[in-house]
Amino acid sequence: MRRTLFVLLLLAPGLGLVLAFVSLVLYVAVSQSFGLYNLGGDSVFSLAHWQAMLGERRYWRALQYSAYIAVTASLLAVALAYPVALLLRKPFRGSLTLSALIKAPLLVPGLVAAFLFVNVISYHGIVNQLMLSLGLWDAPVRLQNDKNGYGVILLQVWKQLPFAFLLLSAAVQALPDAVLLAARDLGAGPLDRFRKVVLPLTAGAMQAALVLIFIGAAGDFSFQAVAGPPSVDSLATLMTSVQSTQGDWNGAAVVAVTLMALSLFGSAALAILVRGATRLARG
Amino acid sequence: MLRKIMLAATTALLSIGPVMAADDLLTASWDDVIAQAKQEGELNWYVWYFQPEFREQVRVFEDLYGIKVNVPDVTSGDDVKNKLLAEAGREVGDIDVIALGGDAANTIDVTKVFYGPILPVLPEAGALTDKINGGDGQGYAVAYWGNQTGMAYDSNRVDVATLPQTLDELAAWIDANPGQLGFNYEKGGSGPSFIHNIARNILGIAPDAVIDAVPDLAPVWDWFNAREDKFVITGSNADSLTRLNSGEFLMVPAWEDMLFSLQTKNEVGSQIKLYVPDWGMNGGGNIVAIPANAPNKAAALLFVSWLTSADTQTAFNQRFGTAPANSNADSSKALVSAAERANTRLWTMPINSNDVVPAFIENVVQD
Numbered sequence: 007m008r009r010t011l012f013v014l015l016l017l018a019p020g021l022g023l024v025l026a027f028v029s030l031v032l033y034v035a036v037s038q039s040f041g042l043y044n045l046g047g048d049s050v051f052s053l054a055h056w057q058a059m060l061g062e063r064r065y066w067r068a069l070q071y072s073a074y075i076a077v078t079a080s081l082l083a084v085a086l087a088y089p090v091a092l093l094l095r096k097p098f099r100g101s102l103t104l105s106a107l108i109k110a111p112l113l114v115p116g117l118v119a120a121f122l123f124v125n126v127i128s129y130h131g132i133v134n135q136l137m138l139s140l141g142l143w144d145a146p147v148r149l150q151n152d153k154n155g156y157g158v159i160l161l162q163v164w165k166q167l168p169f170a171f172l173l174l175s176a177a178v179q180a181l182p183d184a185v186l187l188a189a190r191d192l193g194a195g196p197l198d199r200f201r202k203v204v205l206p207l208t209a210g211a212m213q214a215a216l217v218l219i220f221i222g223a224a225g226d227f228s229f230q231a232v233a234g235p236p237s238v239d240s241l242a243t244l245m246t247s248v249q250s251t252q253g254d255w256n257g258a259a260v261v262a263v264t265l266m267a268l269s270l271f272g273s274a275a276l277a278i279l280v281r282g283a284t285r286l287a288r289g
Numbered sequence: 290m291l292r293k294i295m296l297a298a299t300t301a302l303l304s305i306g307p308v309m310a311a312d313d314l315l316t317a318s319w320d321d322v323i324a325q326a327k328q329e330g331e332l333n334w335y336v337w338y339f340q341p342e343f344r345e346q347v348r349v350f351e352d353l354y355g356i357k358v359n360v361p362d363v364t365s366g367d368d369v370k371n372k373l374l375a376e377a378g379r380e381v382g383d384i385d386v387i388a389l390g391g392d393a394a395n396t397i398d399v400t401k402v403f404y405g406p407i408l409p410v411l412p413e414a415g416a417l418t419d420k421i422n423g424g425d426g427q428g429y430a431v432a433y434w435g436n437q438t439g440m441a442y443d444s445n446r447v448d449v450a451t452l453p454q455t456l457d458e459l460a461a462w463i464d465a466n467p468g469q470l471g472f473n474y475e476k477g478g479s480g481p482s483f484i485h486n487i488a489r490n491i492l493g494i495a496p497d498a499v500i501d502a503v504p505d506l507a508p509v510w511d512w513f514n515a516r517e518d519k520f521v522i523t524g525s526n527a528d529s530l531t532r533l534n535s536g537e538f539l540m541v542p543a544w545e546d547m548l549f550s551l552q553t554k555n556e557v558g559s560q561i562k563l564y565v566p567d568w569g570m571n572g573g574g575n576i577v578a579i580p581a582n583a584p585n586k587a588a589a590l591l592f593v594s595w596l597t598s599a600d601t602q603t604a605f606n607q608r609f610g611t612a613p614a615n616s617n618a619d620s621s622k623a624l625v626s627a628a629e630r631a632n633t634r635l636w637t638m639p640i641n642s643n644d645v646v647p648a649f650i651e652n653v654v655q656d
Binding site for chain 2: 062063064067128129130146148150151231232236237238247250251252253
């Protein structure tokens with residue numbers, strides 16, 4: 007009993023604070039989405055705010071777009087981080103520099119990166135100038151704020167790759183050499199070794215990377231606001247737009263709850279998918 | 290000890306001098322208002338735009354009266370309004386002078402939330418107005434900032450004679466210049482002004498018409514959707530102008546004061562010109578008022594007087610390119626000619642832009 011109490015006391019400052027804040031935010035957001043804690047009028051329980059938001063095409067497109075960006079960015083970041091993590095498993099000349107370069111985006115704030123990126127791909131930016139001078143394009147091409155959100159995905163992958171790399175490289179480096187050598191001795195080629203040995207043994211790290219990147223990308227505001235397509239919102243930009251331009255705190259709360267639900271269920275779905283894919287790959 | 294306390298209290302009272310009740314300000318002589326304002330010595334002006342520029346501009350007032358003006362950082366007009374309403378129940382608030390869009394006067398009970406009526410008390414009252422941007426300040430709020438949306442164009446590449454003036458001419462211009470018109474639908478009002486006025490023209494509603502209900506807007510969505518590959522949606526007012534300046538577009542909607550300010554700072558070239566077409570673009574302006582619970586009402590009243598004076602309005606015209614809100618001010622630096630200013634339209638009449646723009650987002654942007 008005393009030991010349990012002791013453990014709880016040790017956990018309280020860290021975990022307690024997190025739980026308290028998460029609970030409060032969740033409670034207020036959910037309440038506001040149902041008309042309670044109303045900042046702009048009487049607080050009355052109502053489904054009207056959900057009904058209104060669910061009836062807007064803008065809301066559904068934002069949900070679809072955020073899910074698309076989050077899934078694509080997380081899968082791409084992990085897919086690109088895997089080979090690098092495997093390559094850097096054993097040190098070689100220049101491996102430290104390469105490793106540092108991959109982590110470099112951690113030092114650049116996302117908003118700064120987004121502005122730099124937009125400048126580079128703008129109508130008279132470096133990319134357009136280069137293509138024109140090489141004679142590959144006859145006229146500048148409008149690359150900025152592309153309607154498919156490729157720019158945002160590129161920024162997300164660039165920014166999130168280091169997280170995936172850090173998680174995966176730790177898992178890959180922990181693989182015993184003996185296991186990989188044994189697989190090779192038994193006739194497994196590079197692809198089989200990856201599918202049947204590396205992948206199952208690092209699936210946990212991959213799941214963690216996917217989930218973390220998914221949640222970060224789903225809630226993106228800055229990349230979307232600067233480099234995203236103007237005709238579609240992410241859930242985060244929609245939330246601020248609903249609040250700031252329409253003064254609709256309850257509608258914004260509906261979007262906030264949706265964003266939290268997307269993070270929760272989307273990351274759970276990805277984790278399950280990875281587990282299933284790993285089993286399939288193992289054969 | 291008691292004598293020392295009494296002496297200190299008497300000295301303190303004498304140094305403060307007589308303090309007028311707030312209501313007395315409205316009947317006091319202007320000299321008394323100035324004296325009272327100087328005693329208060331400080332005021333907080335909540336304004337949501339051009340804060341760095343205004344901090345420079347108010348130094349004239351500070352030097353003139355020795356009254357410090359604080360311009361706190363505020364992110365949007367809505368934030369200012371929310372703060373005003375949130376602290377309306379407090380006996381003494383933080384705001385001495387508040388700037389709002391002119392139409393905000395119609396969404397607030399100005400007679401309760403604001404102190405006044407202040408307009409009749411101002412020395413230059415005859416040259417001022419309490420009606421702007423479709424709002425009526427009822428004497429409690431006074432116009433201090435006139436602005437106008439128009440179409441900005443690259444004069445190096447667009448012949449003035451070919452500038453579209455009517456809806457049909459615009460349609461032909463878009464066909465002849467695909468991808469060269471950009472406009473925003475949020476993060477600034479220039480694009481919404483364009484959408485609003487084009488919608489009114491498509492529906493064939495005269496600017497001075499009186500309508501009972503919002504008409505069927507389907508023809509508007511059809512018009513825009515039929516040309517969706519020929520115009521570009523931009524991110525904001527600033528994005529439109531930046532991309533026009535870089536040569537990506539030939540024409541974008543823009544605010545007169547914003548363009549003027551960017552050109553003054555050499556962030557946009559002088560080749561970018563502005564005109565107000567015959568199809569009309571919204572004009573309007575902002576108001577200032579003194580909250581009923583302002584802590585420094587005399588200083589606030591003096592500041593509103595200075596802000597709306599012909600001298601300050603002329604200075605604003607020279608610095609920001611605004612349309613002066615004082616009829617005695619000089620408006621010669623404005624980007625828009627007096628003749629074109631006749632094409633100014635209201636945000637709220639005959640159809641409210643709030644009935645058009647959100648529906649535009651749903652039926653054109655998301656389509």
